[in-house]
Amino acid sequence: MVDCVFCRIVKKEIPSTVVYEDDDIIAFNDINPVAPVHILIVPKTHLKNLSDVSEEHAPLLGKMLLVASKLAEEKGISEKGFRTVINNGPEGGQIVMHLHMHLIGGKQLGHKMG
Amino acid sequence: MVDCVFCRIVKKEIPSTVVYEDDDIIAFNDINPVAPVHILIVPKTHLKNLSDVSEEHAPLLGKMLLVASKLAEEKGISEKGFRTVINNGPEGGQIVMHLHMHLIGGKQLGHKMG
Numbered sequence: 001m002v003d004c005v006f007c008r009i010v011k012k013e014i015p016s017t018v019v020y021e022d023d024d025i026i027a028f029n030d031i032n033p034v035a036p037v038h039i040l041i042v043p044k045t046h047l048k049n050l051s052d053v054s055e056e057h058a059p060l061l062g063k064m065l066l067v068a069s070k071l072a073e074e075k076g077i078s079e080k081g082f083r084t085v086i087n088n089g090p091e092g093g094q095i096v097m098h099l100h101m102h103l104i105g106g107k108q109l110g111h112k113m114g
Numbered sequence: 115m116v117d118c119v120f121c122r123i124v125k126k127e128i129p130s131t132v133v134y135e136d137d138d139i140i141a142f143n144d145i146n147p148v149a150p151v152h153i154l155i156v157p158k159t160h161l162k163n164l165s166d167v168s169e170e171h172a173p174l175l176g177k178m179l180l181v182a183s184k185l186a187e188e189k190g191i192s193e194k195g196f197r198t199v200i201n202n203g204p205e206g207g208q209i210v211m212h213l214h215m216h217l218i219g220g221k222q223l224g225h226k227m228g
Contacts, residue, residue, distance in 0.1 A: 034228035050183040051192045062176030065200075069164040072202070078165045081203025085227045086179075088186070089195025093225050104228050111207050112226050113199045114148035114218050 001046045006098035010044045019074075024060055025067055027103075036106025037075045037082065041067050047099040049088040068103045077105035115160045120212035124158045133188075138174055139181055141217075150220030151189045151196065155181050161213040163202040182217045191219035 001007045008014040009028065016028035019039055030038040041064050047053060053061065065084065072078045082105030087094040115121045122128045123142065130142035133153055144152040155178050161167060167175065179198065186192045196219030201208040 034226075038228070050179060050186065050196075050198065053180065053183050055180065058173065058176035058180050060176070061179040062172035062174070065164060065175040065179070066167065066169065066172050069167050072164065077205070079203060081201075081205030081208065082164075083202065083206045083227070084164065084198075084200045086198045087195075087223075087227075088197065089193060091191070091195030091219060091222050092197045093223050094195065102227055105205060107228070108205050109201075109207050109228050110226065112148075112224065113197070113201075113216055114152075114221070114223050 001098070004046060004096075004098050006040075006042050006096055006100065007046055010042070020067055020071060024063060027067060027071060030102070035104045035109065037072075037077055037104065039071055039075075039103040041071070041101040041103060043099055048097050049092075049094055049099050050086060051088060052099065064101050068101060071103055072105065075105070081105060081109070083109050115212070118160060118210075118212050120154075120156050120210055120214065121160055124156070134181055134185060138177060141181060141185060144216070149218045149223065151186075151191055151218065153185055153189075153217040155185070155215040155217060157213055162211050163206075163208055163213050164200060165202060166213065178215050182215060185217055186219065189219070195219060195223070197223050 020027035
């Protein structure tokens with residue numbers, strides 16, 4: 001998608017601090033972090049959000065959570081704790097309309113999820 | 115795990131309002147909902163959290179997100195929006211030490227993630 005900011009980050013047209021990359025996924029630091037560790041894990045293919053997935057995407061979705069697990073380990077927050085969040089659509093608080101998973105940690109997180 | 119409340123729900127030793135079940139996953143309503151839709155999506159096998167997964171679990175993890183997508187559709191919140199959250203470990207706010215994904219929606223969710 002030409003006008004999608006995350007597609008442009010995937011294509012390196014917009015700079016980002018990449019912390020992980022493979023053929024399917026890119027992960028980079030959130031520019032507005034809410035915690036010491038705040039990484040966005042993003043599929044390279046353009047999917048709007050979890051309303052836009054089907055069976056064929058299961059391996060990609062599983063890999064996104066595995067990457068979250070690996071990055072938490074790398075960042076030293078695996079045992080202390082962390083949170084993964086996917087916001088979908090307007091009521092879910094999604095801002096960029098390209099599927100992404102937040103990996104958040106490095107401090108005691110609050111209990112408010114909704 | 116004998117003393118794990120989610121393992122006991124999987125075994126139907128503790129009642130729950132089941133909204134989805136297959137060989138790998140059970141999903142049921144959270145008993146302390148933070149929104150009109152608040153479902154827990156739980157692998158039947160005991161995994162502590164995302165610190166406890168490896169490559170072999172990728173299909174299971176992918177299926178958890180697919181189930182979230184399907185349940186959002188079923189509950190009529192797919193387009194309006196929803197959120198998925200996995201809390202991991204003490205700083206992540208995890209309360210039950212058996213991997214689970216929250217599916218939350220049915221109202222405008224706040225923007226606080228951390």
